[in-house]
Amino acid sequence: MKLTRLFFAILSFAVSNLAFSVEPIVIKFSHVVAPNTPKGKAAQKFKELAETYTAGRVKVELYPNSQLYKDREEMEALQLGAVQMLAPSLSKFGPLGVREFEAFDLPYIFPNKETLYRVMDGEIGKKLFAKLETKNIVGLAYWDNGFKQMSANKPLRKVDDFKGLKMRIQSSKVLDAQMRALGASPQVMAFSEVYTALQQGVVDGTENPVSNFYTQKMHEVQKHLTISDHGYLGYAVITNKKFWEGLPKDIRGELEHAMKEATVYERDIAQKENDESLAKVRAAGTTEVYVLPLKERQAWYKVLLPVHKEFEDVIGKDLIYGIYTVAAQVEKEKAGKK
Ligand code: LMR
Numbered sequence: 001m002k003l004t005r006l007f008f009a010i011l012s013f014a015v016s017n018l019a020f021s022v023e024p025i026v027i028k029f030s031h032v033v034a035p036n037t038p039k040g041k042a043a044q045k046f047k048e049l050a051e052t053y054t055a056g057r058v059k060v061e062l063y064p065n066s067q068l069y070k071d072r073e074e075m076e077a078l079q080l081g082a083v084q085m086l087a088p089s090l091s092k093f094g095p096l097g098v099r100e101f102e103a104f105d106l107p108y109i110f111p112n113k114e115t116l117y118r119v120m121d122g123e124i125g126k127k128l129f130a131k132l133e134t135k136n137i138v139g140l141a142y143w144d145n146g147f148k149q150m151s152a153n154k155p156l157r158k159v160d161d162f163k164g165l166k167m168r169i170q171s172s173k174v175l176d177a178q179m180r181a182l183g184a185s186p187q188v189m190a191f192s193e194v195y196t197a198l199q200q201g202v203v204d205g206t207e208n209p210v211s212n213f214y215t216q217k218m219h220e221v222q223k224h225l226t227i228s229d230h231g232y233l234g235y236a237v238i239t240n241k242k243f244w245e246g247l248p249k250d251i252r253g254e255l256e257h258a259m260k261e262a263t264v265y266e267r268d269i270a271q272k273e274n275d276e277s278l279a280k281v282r283a284a285g286t287t288e289v290y291v292l293p294l295k296e297r298q299a300w301y302k303v304l305l306p307v308h309k310e311f312e313d314v315i316g317k318d319l320i321y322g323i324y325t326v327a328a329q330v331e332k333e334k335a336g337k338k
Pocket of ligand 1: 145
């Protein structure tokens with residue numbers, strides 16, 4: 001009898017220790033925007049779903065607003081395994097050596113979101129993610145933000161209005177060429193430094209979807225915002241390959257499930273977030289909002305379109321023409337429905 005009691009005492013001690021020793025798997029998810037943005041809210045949604053679907057075996061720690069790493073540092077931190085998940089802008093993969101992502105930066109290349117989502121979720125998106133594998137990175141999803149608008153402390157209506165302006169851009173050679181085509185002088189700068197640089201006049205203007213413009217309070221330091229939809233800003237949700245492939249299969253499956261649902265949610269809210277931010281900018285009354293009329297948009301388009309050809313060798317003519325083909329297919333389907 002004594003032996004049995006001893007056996008169960010040892011067993012219960014072992015089990016209770018086992019319970020304590022199974023620490024959750026921690027995913028540090030770092031990003032550079034405010035929590036109340038499409039990416040910020042989607043990261044929160046992913047956290048909730050991932051922790052629920054894995055029954056707490058995974059814990060997601062969110063680090064928004066460049067709290068943990070700024071633009072330049074975050075990609076390296078991921079490759080080293082210091083963080084496990086990021087969602088950098090598609091404009092920020094050039095320094096990694098994967099310049100093809102800059103196809104998303106080509107001015108006026110996406111006529112609508114339908115074309116964009118088909119490119120992201122189709123063959124082109126898959127091929128781009130495959131290029132990350134050699135960098136110890138796995139692409140998990142494409143998230144949306146929106147079309148970009150231009151801002152400065154002077155009206156930006158005609159192409160000549162950009163002459164000599166110092167315009168902040170992300171680390172993308174296509175965006176460098178875009179600003180030069182407009183006669184401006186591009187300045188690569190981390191997102192976290194933009195507000196101060198605008199406030200101090202280090203740069204004169206910038207471009208971003210309105211959700212970023214508003215949540216970074218750029219309306220406080222930019223008198224003019226032109227709704228031009230001249231380019232696009234979206235994200236690749238990425239993870240460290242070694243970390244991801246080292247996860248238990250069932251955990252990885254649940255995280256993929258959570259990511260899929262978070263992506264549907266993210267795309268549902270992206271346009272609404274940008275519309276709401278634009279309404280708040282208008283309500284703030286600090287920034288004159290100018291919607292570029294067709295005639296002026298055509299003048300921008302004329303000077304910007306040559307950037308596509310300029311980057312055929314770098315991005316790949318097939319990739320660029322692949323996007324044109326998707327756009328034409330979407331147009332054909334729309335016409336067929338009329
Ligand atoms: C920027 O740097 O302007 C954007 O990439 C920030 C972001 O992640 O939306």
